[in-house]
Amino acid sequence: MNDLGQAFLQAVRLLGSADAELLAIVALSLQVSIAAVVIAALIGLPLGAAFTVTRFPARRALVVLCNSLMGLPPVVVGLLVYLLLSRAGPLGDYGLLFTPVAMVVAQTILIVPIVGALSHQVLESAWEEYREQLQSLGCGAWQAGVTLLWDARSALVTVLLAGLGRATAEVGAVMIVGGNIDGVTRVMTTAIALETSKGDLPLAFALGLILIALVLAMNACAYVIKEAAKSRYG
Amino acid sequence: MLPLRLEKVCITISGQQIIDGVSAVFEAGPRSIIIGPNGAGKSMLLRLCHGLVSPSSGHVQWSGESGSSSRQAMVFQRPVMLRRSALANVIYALAVASIPRAEREPRARAAMERAGLLSIAERPARVLSGGEQQRLALARAGALNPEVLFLDEPTANLDPGATREVEAVIQAIHEGGAKIIMTTHNLGQARRLGDEILFLNQGRLAEHSDAAAFFPKPRSAEANAFIRGELPWD
Numbered sequence: 036m037n038d039l040g041q042a043f044l045q046a047v048r049l050l051g052s053a054d055a056e057l058l059a060i061v062a063l064s065l066q067v068s069i070a071a072v073v074i075a076a077l078i079g080l081p082l083g084a085a086f087t088v089t090r091f092p093a094r095r096a097l098v099v100l101c102n103s104l105m106g107l108p109p110v111v112v113g114l115l116v117y118l119l120l121s122r123a124g125p126l127g128d129y130g131l132l133f134t135p136v137a138m139v140v141a142q143t144i145l146i147v148p149i150v151g152a153l154s155h156q157v158l159e160s161a162w163e164e165y166r167e168q169l170q171s172l173g174c175g176a177w178q179a180g181v182t183l184l185w186d187a188r189s190a191l192v193t194v195l196l197a198g199l200g201r202a203t204a205e206v207g208a209v210m211i212v213g214g215n216i217d218g219v220t221r222v223m224t225t226a227i228a229l230e231t232s233k234g235d236l237p238l239a240f241a242l243g244l245i246l247i248a249l250v251l252a253m254n255a256c257a258y259v260i261k262e263a264a265k266s267r268y269g
Numbered sequence: 270m271l272p273l274r275l276e277k278v279c280i281t282i283s284g285q286q287i288i289d290g291v292s293a294v295f296e297a298g299p300r301s302i303i304i305g306p307n308g309a310g311k312s313m314l315l316r317l318c319h320g321l322v323s324p325s326s327g328h329v330q331w332s333g334e335s336g337s338s339s340r341q342a343m344v345f346q347r348p349v350m351l352r353r354s355a356l357a358n359v360i361y362a363l364a365v366a367s368i369p370r371a372e373r374e375p376r377a378r379a380a381m382e383r384a385g386l387l388s389i390a391e392r393p394a395r396v397l398s399g400g401e402q403q404r405l406a407l408a409r410a411g412a413l414n415p416e417v418l419f420l421d422e423p424t425a426n427l428d429p430g431a432t433r434e435v436e437a438v439i440q441a442i443h444e445g446g447a448k449i450i451m452t453t454h455n456l457g458q459a460r461r462l463g464d465e466i467l468f469l470n471q472g473r474l475a476e477h478s479d480a481a482a483f484f485p486k487p488r489s490a491e492a493n494a495f496i497r498g499e500l501p502w503d
Contacts, residue, residue, distance in 0.1 A: 167349075185352075
Protein backbone atom coordinates (compact mmCIF):
# COMPACT_ATOMS: atom_id res chain seq x y z
CA MET A 36 0.00 0.00 0.00
CA ASN A 37 2.90 2.25 0.85
CA ASP A 38 4.33 1.67 -2.61
CA LEU A 39 1.06 2.66 -4.22
CA GLY A 40 0.83 5.87 -2.25
CA GLN A 41 4.43 6.69 -3.06
CA ALA A 42 3.83 5.93 -6.71
CA PHE A 43 0.88 8.25 -6.81
CA LEU A 44 2.89 11.05 -5.25
CA GLN A 45 5.73 10.44 -7.66
CA ALA A 46 3.36 10.51 -10.61
CA VAL A 47 2.03 13.88 -9.54
CA ARG A 48 5.58 15.14 -8.94
CA LEU A 49 6.73 13.82 -12.35
CA LEU A 50 3.88 15.54 -14.10
CA GLY A 51 4.38 18.69 -12.10
CA SER A 52 8.07 18.88 -12.93
CA ALA A 53 7.28 18.47 -16.65
CA ASP A 54 10.41 16.40 -16.91
CA ALA A 55 11.73 16.65 -20.47
CA GLU A 56 12.56 12.96 -20.66
CA LEU A 57 9.08 12.00 -19.49
CA LEU A 58 7.44 14.36 -21.97
CA ALA A 59 9.53 12.89 -24.78
CA ILE A 60 8.39 9.39 -23.85
CA VAL A 61 4.74 10.43 -23.68
CA ALA A 62 5.01 12.31 -26.97
CA LEU A 63 6.62 9.37 -28.75
CA SER A 64 3.94 7.02 -27.39
CA LEU A 65 1.23 9.25 -28.78
CA GLN A 66 2.98 9.85 -32.10
CA VAL A 67 3.54 6.17 -32.76
CA SER A 68 0.07 5.07 -31.70
CA ILE A 69 -1.79 7.88 -33.46
CA ALA A 70 0.15 7.25 -36.66
CA ALA A 71 -0.74 3.56 -36.38
CA VAL A 72 -4.43 4.38 -35.83
CA VAL A 73 -4.54 6.74 -38.81
CA ILE A 74 -3.04 4.11 -41.10
CA ALA A 75 -5.23 1.38 -39.62
CA ALA A 76 -8.29 3.59 -40.18
CA LEU A 77 -7.36 4.08 -43.84
CA ILE A 78 -7.19 0.31 -44.26
CA GLY A 79 -9.70 -0.94 -41.69
CA LEU A 80 -12.66 1.39 -42.31
CA PRO A 81 -12.90 0.61 -46.04
CA LEU A 82 -12.47 -3.05 -45.12
CA GLY A 83 -15.38 -2.88 -42.67
CA ALA A 84 -17.49 -1.07 -45.28
CA ALA A 85 -16.61 -3.65 -47.93
CA PHE A 86 -17.57 -6.48 -45.58
CA THR A 87 -20.91 -4.75 -45.09
CA VAL A 88 -22.05 -3.67 -48.55
CA THR A 89 -20.53 -6.30 -50.83
CA ARG A 90 -21.20 -9.98 -51.22
CA PHE A 91 -18.34 -12.02 -52.59
CA PRO A 92 -17.49 -15.69 -52.11
CA ALA A 93 -14.69 -15.39 -49.56
CA ARG A 94 -16.42 -12.66 -47.56
CA ARG A 95 -17.55 -14.81 -44.64
CA ALA A 96 -14.16 -16.44 -44.32
CA LEU A 97 -12.48 -13.03 -44.32
CA VAL A 98 -14.87 -11.69 -41.68
CA VAL A 99 -14.13 -14.65 -39.42
CA LEU A 100 -10.41 -14.23 -40.05
CA CYS A 101 -10.60 -10.51 -39.26
CA ASN A 102 -12.54 -11.20 -36.06
CA SER A 103 -10.00 -13.76 -34.89
CA LEU A 104 -7.05 -11.51 -35.71
CA MET A 105 -8.39 -9.02 -33.16
CA GLY A 106 -6.82 -11.28 -30.58
CA LEU A 107 -3.38 -11.38 -32.21
CA PRO A 108 -0.69 -11.68 -29.53
CA PRO A 109 1.45 -8.53 -29.77
CA VAL A 110 4.70 -10.42 -29.21
CA VAL A 111 4.00 -12.62 -32.20
CA VAL A 112 3.30 -9.58 -34.37
CA GLY A 113 6.48 -8.03 -33.00
CA LEU A 114 8.44 -11.11 -33.91
CA LEU A 115 6.94 -11.18 -37.40
CA VAL A 116 7.79 -7.54 -38.05
CA TYR A 117 11.24 -8.13 -36.55
CA LEU A 118 11.86 -10.95 -39.03
CA LEU A 119 10.64 -8.78 -41.91
CA LEU A 120 12.73 -5.75 -40.98
CA SER A 121 15.90 -7.35 -39.60
CA ARG A 122 19.04 -7.06 -41.71
CA ALA A 123 18.57 -10.56 -43.13
CA GLY A 124 14.83 -10.10 -43.67
CA PRO A 125 13.07 -9.21 -46.94
CA LEU A 126 12.78 -5.52 -45.95
CA GLY A 127 16.10 -5.37 -44.13
CA ASP A 128 17.70 -2.99 -46.60
CA TYR A 129 15.58 -0.11 -45.38
CA GLY A 130 17.19 -0.27 -41.94
CA LEU A 131 13.89 0.29 -40.16
CA LEU A 132 14.34 -2.10 -37.24
CA PHE A 133 14.63 -0.31 -33.87
CA THR A 134 13.07 2.87 -35.26
CA PRO A 135 9.67 4.43 -34.51
CA VAL A 136 8.61 3.46 -38.05
CA ALA A 137 8.97 -0.21 -37.14
CA MET A 138 6.82 0.39 -34.09
CA VAL A 139 4.13 2.06 -36.21
CA VAL A 140 4.18 -0.91 -38.59
CA ALA A 141 3.77 -3.42 -35.76
CA GLN A 142 0.96 -1.49 -34.09
CA THR A 143 -0.82 -0.98 -37.41
CA ILE A 144 -0.84 -4.73 -37.99
CA LEU A 145 -2.27 -5.19 -34.50
CA ILE A 146 -5.13 -2.74 -34.88
CA VAL A 147 -6.22 -3.11 -38.51
CA PRO A 148 -8.26 -6.20 -37.56
CA ILE A 149 -9.80 -4.34 -34.63
CA VAL A 150 -10.85 -1.39 -36.77
CA GLY A 151 -12.02 -3.69 -39.56
CA ALA A 152 -14.07 -6.04 -37.38
CA LEU A 153 -15.59 -3.42 -35.08
CA SER A 154 -16.44 -1.02 -37.91
CA HIS A 155 -18.06 -3.93 -39.73
CA GLN A 156 -20.29 -4.48 -36.69
CA VAL A 157 -21.20 -0.81 -36.48
CA LEU A 158 -21.87 -0.49 -40.21
CA GLU A 159 -23.85 -3.72 -40.38
CA SER A 160 -26.53 -2.37 -38.06
CA ALA A 161 -26.70 0.91 -39.99
CA TRP A 162 -26.88 -1.06 -43.24
CA GLU A 163 -29.87 -2.99 -41.99
CA GLU A 164 -31.71 0.30 -41.70
CA TYR A 165 -30.36 1.94 -44.87
CA ARG A 166 -30.05 -0.92 -47.34
CA GLU A 167 -33.41 -0.72 -49.10
CA GLN A 168 -33.47 3.07 -49.17
CA LEU A 169 -29.99 3.30 -50.65
CA GLN A 170 -30.70 0.57 -53.20
CA SER A 171 -33.93 2.32 -54.07
CA LEU A 172 -32.04 5.55 -54.73
CA GLY A 173 -29.70 3.59 -56.97
CA CYS A 174 -26.53 3.62 -54.86
CA GLY A 175 -23.78 1.29 -55.98
CA ALA A 176 -21.65 -0.55 -53.45
CA TRP A 177 -19.04 2.21 -53.46
CA GLN A 178 -21.54 5.02 -52.79
CA ALA A 179 -23.33 2.95 -50.17
CA GLY A 180 -20.07 2.26 -48.36
CA VAL A 181 -19.04 5.92 -48.31
CA THR A 182 -22.53 6.93 -47.13
CA LEU A 183 -22.50 4.38 -44.33
CA LEU A 184 -19.03 5.44 -43.15
CA TRP A 185 -20.09 9.07 -43.05
CA ASP A 186 -23.42 8.42 -41.37
CA ALA A 187 -21.92 6.16 -38.70
CA ARG A 188 -19.07 8.60 -38.07
CA SER A 189 -19.75 9.17 -34.40
CA ALA A 190 -19.89 5.44 -33.65
CA LEU A 191 -16.72 4.93 -35.67
CA VAL A 192 -14.86 7.39 -33.43
CA THR A 193 -15.36 4.86 -30.64
CA VAL A 194 -14.00 2.11 -32.87
CA LEU A 195 -10.87 4.13 -33.62
CA LEU A 196 -10.44 4.82 -29.92
CA ALA A 197 -10.58 1.12 -29.17
CA GLY A 198 -7.74 0.78 -31.66
CA LEU A 199 -5.83 3.65 -30.09
CA GLY A 200 -6.30 2.12 -26.66
CA ARG A 201 -4.91 -1.18 -27.83
CA ALA A 202 -1.98 0.55 -29.53
CA THR A 203 -0.93 2.74 -26.61
CA ALA A 204 -1.36 -0.09 -24.11
CA GLU A 205 0.51 -2.89 -25.85
CA VAL A 206 4.11 -3.52 -24.96
CA GLY A 207 5.19 -6.80 -26.56
CA ALA A 208 5.39 -5.66 -30.17
CA VAL A 209 7.03 -2.27 -29.65
CA MET A 210 9.53 -3.82 -27.25
CA ILE A 211 10.70 -6.32 -29.86
CA VAL A 212 10.77 -4.08 -32.95
CA GLY A 213 11.61 -0.83 -31.16
CA GLY A 214 14.12 -2.14 -28.68
CA ASN A 215 13.25 0.40 -25.94
CA ILE A 216 16.21 2.58 -26.87
CA ASP A 217 16.44 5.57 -24.57
CA GLY A 218 15.47 8.74 -26.44
CA VAL A 219 14.76 6.92 -29.69
CA THR A 220 12.17 4.21 -29.29
CA ARG A 221 11.28 4.31 -25.61
CA VAL A 222 7.54 4.63 -25.11
CA MET A 223 5.43 4.54 -21.97
CA THR A 224 4.80 0.81 -21.90
CA THR A 225 8.39 -0.19 -22.57
CA ALA A 226 9.57 2.32 -19.98
CA ILE A 227 7.19 0.79 -17.45
CA ALA A 228 8.48 -2.70 -18.24
CA LEU A 229 12.07 -1.49 -17.87
CA GLU A 230 11.55 0.36 -14.58
CA THR A 231 9.68 -2.65 -13.20
CA SER A 232 12.53 -5.02 -14.02
CA LYS A 233 15.01 -2.50 -12.56
CA GLY A 234 12.96 -2.57 -9.36
CA ASP A 235 11.92 1.08 -9.46
CA LEU A 236 8.29 0.18 -8.85
CA PRO A 237 7.08 3.67 -7.86
CA LEU A 238 8.43 5.18 -11.08
CA ALA A 239 6.97 2.33 -13.12
CA PHE A 240 3.64 2.77 -11.45
CA ALA A 241 3.74 6.53 -11.85
CA LEU A 242 4.25 6.05 -15.58
CA GLY A 243 1.36 3.61 -15.55
CA LEU A 244 -0.91 6.17 -13.93
CA ILE A 245 -0.01 8.74 -16.54
CA LEU A 246 -0.75 6.22 -19.27
CA ILE A 247 -4.14 5.46 -17.77
CA ALA A 248 -4.90 9.17 -17.39
CA LEU A 249 -4.07 9.72 -21.06
CA VAL A 250 -6.34 6.92 -22.22
CA LEU A 251 -9.08 8.24 -19.96
CA ALA A 252 -8.73 11.75 -21.37
CA MET A 253 -8.92 10.50 -24.96
CA ASN A 254 -12.04 8.50 -24.21
CA ALA A 255 -13.67 11.44 -22.46
CA CYS A 256 -13.01 13.58 -25.55
CA ALA A 257 -14.55 10.95 -27.79
CA TYR A 258 -17.57 10.66 -25.55
CA VAL A 259 -18.17 14.39 -25.67
CA ILE A 260 -17.79 14.45 -29.46
CA LYS A 261 -20.20 11.53 -29.80
CA GLU A 262 -22.85 13.03 -27.54
CA ALA A 263 -22.61 16.36 -29.32
CA ALA A 264 -23.04 14.66 -32.68
CA LYS A 265 -25.96 12.65 -31.40
CA SER A 266 -27.86 15.65 -30.12
CA ARG A 267 -27.06 17.53 -33.32
CA TYR A 268 -27.93 14.87 -35.91
CA GLY A 269 -30.06 12.33 -34.03
CA MET B 270 -41.28 3.12 -69.24
CA LEU B 271 -44.92 2.32 -68.43
CA PRO B 272 -46.86 0.13 -68.63
CA LEU B 273 -45.28 -2.17 -66.10
CA ARG B 274 -46.22 -5.80 -66.68
CA LEU B 275 -46.07 -8.58 -64.12
CA GLU B 276 -46.33 -12.05 -65.61
CA LYS B 277 -47.11 -14.93 -63.28
CA VAL B 278 -44.57 -13.70 -60.74
CA CYS B 279 -43.95 -15.85 -57.68
CA ILE B 280 -41.70 -15.25 -54.69
CA THR B 281 -40.81 -18.18 -52.49
CA ILE B 282 -38.77 -17.60 -49.37
CA SER B 283 -37.58 -20.67 -47.47
CA GLY B 284 -40.42 -22.79 -48.81
CA GLN B 285 -43.10 -20.21 -48.16
CA GLN B 286 -45.00 -18.78 -51.08
CA ILE B 287 -45.11 -15.01 -50.41
CA ILE B 288 -46.29 -13.97 -53.88
CA ASP B 289 -48.23 -16.57 -55.80
CA GLY B 290 -48.64 -16.21 -59.54
CA VAL B 291 -49.51 -12.52 -59.77
CA SER B 292 -50.12 -11.11 -63.24
CA ALA B 293 -51.03 -7.45 -63.61
CA VAL B 294 -50.49 -4.43 -65.83
CA PHE B 295 -49.85 -0.96 -64.39
CA GLU B 296 -50.74 1.68 -66.97
CA ALA B 297 -49.57 5.27 -66.90
CA GLY B 298 -52.08 7.57 -65.26
CA PRO B 299 -54.42 6.07 -62.68
CA ARG B 300 -53.29 5.89 -59.09
CA SER B 301 -53.07 2.20 -58.24
CA ILE B 302 -53.71 1.22 -54.64
CA ILE B 303 -52.80 -2.24 -53.40
CA ILE B 304 -54.87 -3.31 -50.42
CA GLY B 305 -55.24 -6.53 -48.48
CA PRO B 306 -54.88 -7.97 -45.00
CA ASN B 307 -51.58 -8.09 -43.12
CA GLY B 308 -49.25 -10.67 -44.58
CA ALA B 309 -51.00 -10.64 -47.95
CA GLY B 310 -47.70 -9.75 -49.64
CA LYS B 311 -48.45 -6.09 -50.42
CA SER B 312 -45.03 -4.77 -49.44
CA MET B 313 -43.28 -7.64 -51.17
CA LEU B 314 -45.22 -6.98 -54.38
CA LEU B 315 -44.15 -3.33 -54.26
CA ARG B 316 -40.49 -4.24 -53.68
CA LEU B 317 -40.74 -6.66 -56.56
CA CYS B 318 -42.07 -3.97 -58.91
CA HIS B 319 -39.40 -1.53 -57.73
CA GLY B 320 -36.65 -4.08 -58.27
CA LEU B 321 -35.51 -4.49 -54.68
CA VAL B 322 -36.31 -8.21 -54.82
CA SER B 323 -36.25 -10.56 -57.78
CA PRO B 324 -39.04 -12.98 -58.56
CA SER B 325 -38.46 -16.69 -57.94
CA SER B 326 -40.32 -17.26 -61.19
CA GLY B 327 -42.20 -15.12 -63.70
CA HIS B 328 -41.26 -11.74 -65.14
CA VAL B 329 -41.36 -8.08 -64.20
CA GLN B 330 -41.25 -6.14 -67.44
CA TRP B 331 -41.00 -2.39 -67.97
CA SER B 332 -41.81 -1.25 -71.46
CA GLY B 333 -39.34 0.72 -73.49
CA GLU B 334 -35.99 -0.20 -74.97
CA SER B 335 -33.94 -0.87 -71.85
CA GLY B 336 -36.71 -1.83 -69.48
CA SER B 337 -34.86 0.66 -67.35
CA SER B 338 -35.69 1.35 -63.74
CA SER B 339 -33.93 4.68 -63.49
CA ARG B 340 -36.99 6.90 -63.30
CA GLN B 341 -38.73 5.34 -60.35
CA ALA B 342 -38.60 6.11 -56.66
CA MET B 343 -39.95 4.56 -53.52
CA VAL B 344 -41.08 5.85 -50.13
CA PHE B 345 -41.01 3.35 -47.29
CA GLN B 346 -43.25 2.86 -44.32
CA ARG B 347 -40.51 4.03 -41.97
CA PRO B 348 -38.61 6.85 -43.66
CA VAL B 349 -34.86 6.36 -43.67
CA MET B 350 -33.12 9.66 -43.00
CA LEU B 351 -29.39 10.20 -43.33
CA ARG B 352 -27.53 11.98 -40.53
CA ARG B 353 -27.42 15.36 -42.20
CA SER B 354 -29.79 18.27 -42.73
CA ALA B 355 -33.20 17.82 -44.32
CA LEU B 356 -32.03 19.69 -47.42
CA ALA B 357 -28.85 17.61 -47.62
CA ASN B 358 -30.97 14.46 -47.63
CA VAL B 359 -32.74 15.60 -50.78
CA ILE B 360 -29.50 16.81 -52.37
CA TYR B 361 -27.97 13.42 -51.61
CA ALA B 362 -30.65 11.62 -53.62
CA LEU B 363 -30.06 14.00 -56.55
CA ALA B 364 -26.32 13.41 -56.34
CA VAL B 365 -26.80 9.64 -56.44
CA ALA B 366 -29.02 10.14 -59.48
CA SER B 367 -26.09 11.98 -61.16
CA ILE B 368 -27.93 15.30 -61.41
CA PRO B 369 -25.40 18.05 -62.24
CA ARG B 370 -24.10 19.71 -59.08
CA ALA B 371 -25.39 23.19 -59.87
CA GLU B 372 -28.96 21.94 -60.34
CA ARG B 373 -29.15 19.99 -57.11
CA GLU B 374 -29.86 22.64 -54.51
CA PRO B 375 -32.49 24.62 -56.45
CA ARG B 376 -34.24 21.41 -57.36
CA ALA B 377 -34.11 20.13 -53.78
CA ARG B 378 -35.48 23.41 -52.43
CA ALA B 379 -38.31 23.39 -54.96
CA ALA B 380 -39.27 19.84 -53.97
CA MET B 381 -39.16 20.78 -50.28
CA GLU B 382 -41.30 23.80 -50.92
CA ARG B 383 -43.96 21.62 -52.56
CA ALA B 384 -43.92 19.46 -49.42
CA GLY B 385 -44.14 22.52 -47.16
CA LEU B 386 -40.74 21.84 -45.65
CA LEU B 387 -38.73 24.86 -46.71
CA SER B 388 -38.78 26.35 -43.21
CA ILE B 389 -37.03 23.30 -41.76
CA ALA B 390 -34.57 22.73 -44.62
CA GLU B 391 -31.52 23.30 -42.47
CA ARG B 392 -32.59 21.14 -39.53
CA PRO B 393 -31.08 17.69 -39.04
CA ALA B 394 -33.39 15.19 -40.71
CA ARG B 395 -33.35 12.59 -37.97
CA VAL B 396 -34.73 14.89 -35.29
CA LEU B 397 -37.82 15.86 -37.35
CA SER B 398 -41.22 14.50 -36.35
CA GLY B 399 -42.56 11.34 -38.00
CA GLY B 400 -44.88 13.30 -40.28
CA GLU B 401 -42.15 15.73 -41.29
CA GLN B 402 -39.76 12.87 -41.99
CA GLN B 403 -42.31 11.17 -44.20
CA ARG B 404 -42.99 14.40 -46.12
CA LEU B 405 -39.24 14.81 -46.46
CA ALA B 406 -39.01 11.27 -47.83
CA LEU B 407 -41.72 12.26 -50.33
CA ALA B 408 -39.86 15.45 -51.22
CA ARG B 409 -36.69 13.41 -51.72
CA ALA B 410 -38.52 11.00 -54.01
CA GLY B 411 -40.38 13.82 -55.75
CA ALA B 412 -37.19 15.79 -56.42
CA LEU B 413 -36.04 12.91 -58.60
CA ASN B 414 -39.01 13.68 -60.82
CA PRO B 415 -39.94 10.01 -61.09
CA GLU B 416 -42.23 8.56 -63.70
CA VAL B 417 -43.40 6.02 -61.14
CA LEU B 418 -43.55 6.53 -57.39
CA PHE B 419 -43.97 3.50 -55.15
CA LEU B 420 -45.30 4.09 -51.64
CA ASP B 421 -45.33 1.38 -49.01
CA GLU B 422 -47.93 2.27 -46.36
CA PRO B 423 -46.56 5.80 -46.14
CA THR B 424 -48.96 6.89 -43.40
CA ALA B 425 -49.10 3.71 -41.29
CA ASN B 426 -47.27 5.32 -38.36
CA LEU B 427 -48.80 8.79 -38.56
CA ASP B 428 -51.63 10.60 -36.82
CA PRO B 429 -54.61 11.87 -38.86
CA GLY B 430 -53.23 15.40 -39.29
CA ALA B 431 -49.86 14.19 -40.56
CA THR B 432 -51.66 11.64 -42.73
CA ARG B 433 -53.63 14.41 -44.45
CA GLU B 434 -50.45 16.39 -45.09
CA VAL B 435 -48.71 13.35 -46.54
CA GLU B 436 -51.70 12.56 -48.75
CA ALA B 437 -51.64 16.12 -50.05
CA VAL B 438 -47.98 15.78 -51.03
CA ILE B 439 -48.68 12.45 -52.73
CA GLN B 440 -51.50 14.12 -54.66
CA ALA B 441 -49.21 16.99 -55.68
CA ILE B 442 -46.56 14.58 -56.95
CA HIS B 443 -49.24 12.69 -58.88
CA GLU B 444 -50.46 15.92 -60.43
CA GLY B 445 -46.87 16.63 -61.39
CA GLY B 446 -47.10 13.61 -63.68
CA ALA B 447 -45.98 10.65 -61.60
CA LYS B 448 -47.77 7.32 -61.65
CA ILE B 449 -48.62 6.35 -58.06
CA ILE B 450 -48.47 2.73 -56.93
CA MET B 451 -49.18 2.50 -53.24
CA THR B 452 -50.03 -0.04 -50.58
CA THR B 453 -52.23 0.76 -47.63
CA HIS B 454 -54.35 -1.05 -45.09
CA ASN B 455 -56.43 2.06 -44.56
CA LEU B 456 -59.57 1.68 -46.66
CA GLY B 457 -60.51 5.33 -46.24
CA GLN B 458 -57.17 6.29 -47.72
CA ALA B 459 -57.60 3.80 -50.56
CA ARG B 460 -60.92 5.50 -51.32
CA ARG B 461 -59.49 8.99 -51.15
CA LEU B 462 -56.45 8.32 -53.27
CA GLY B 463 -57.26 5.32 -55.43
CA ASP B 464 -58.28 5.29 -59.08
CA GLU B 465 -57.87 1.53 -59.31
CA ILE B 466 -57.65 -1.08 -56.59
CA LEU B 467 -55.63 -4.28 -56.50
CA PHE B 468 -56.83 -6.59 -53.78
CA LEU B 469 -54.16 -9.01 -52.61
CA ASN B 470 -54.89 -12.00 -50.40
CA GLN B 471 -52.40 -14.68 -49.32
CA GLY B 472 -50.00 -13.69 -52.08
CA ARG B 473 -52.61 -13.93 -54.83
CA LEU B 474 -54.16 -11.07 -56.74
CA ALA B 475 -57.84 -11.63 -55.99
CA GLU B 476 -59.16 -8.58 -57.78
CA HIS B 477 -58.03 -5.66 -59.93
CA SER B 478 -60.83 -3.15 -60.53
CA ASP B 479 -61.66 0.52 -60.84
CA ALA B 480 -62.05 2.09 -57.43
CA ALA B 481 -65.50 3.37 -58.37
CA ALA B 482 -66.63 -0.19 -59.04
CA PHE B 483 -64.65 -1.87 -56.28
CA PHE B 484 -65.87 -0.14 -53.16
CA PRO B 485 -69.64 -0.42 -53.66
CA LYS B 486 -69.44 -4.05 -54.75
CA PRO B 487 -66.18 -6.00 -54.95
CA ARG B 488 -66.34 -8.90 -57.38
CA SER B 489 -64.34 -11.34 -55.29
CA ALA B 490 -65.69 -12.94 -52.15
CA GLU B 491 -62.41 -12.28 -50.27
CA ALA B 492 -62.46 -8.56 -51.00
CA ASN B 493 -66.10 -8.43 -50.02
CA ALA B 494 -65.35 -10.02 -46.66
CA PHE B 495 -62.32 -7.76 -46.17
CA ILE B 496 -64.28 -4.58 -46.80
CA ARG B 497 -67.19 -5.68 -44.62
CA GLY B 498 -64.81 -6.65 -41.83
CA GLU B 499 -62.91 -3.40 -42.05
CA LEU B 500 -65.72 -0.91 -42.44
CA PRO B 501 -66.83 -0.63 -38.81
CA TRP B 502 -63.41 0.79 -37.93
CA ASP B 503 -63.04 2.90 -41.00
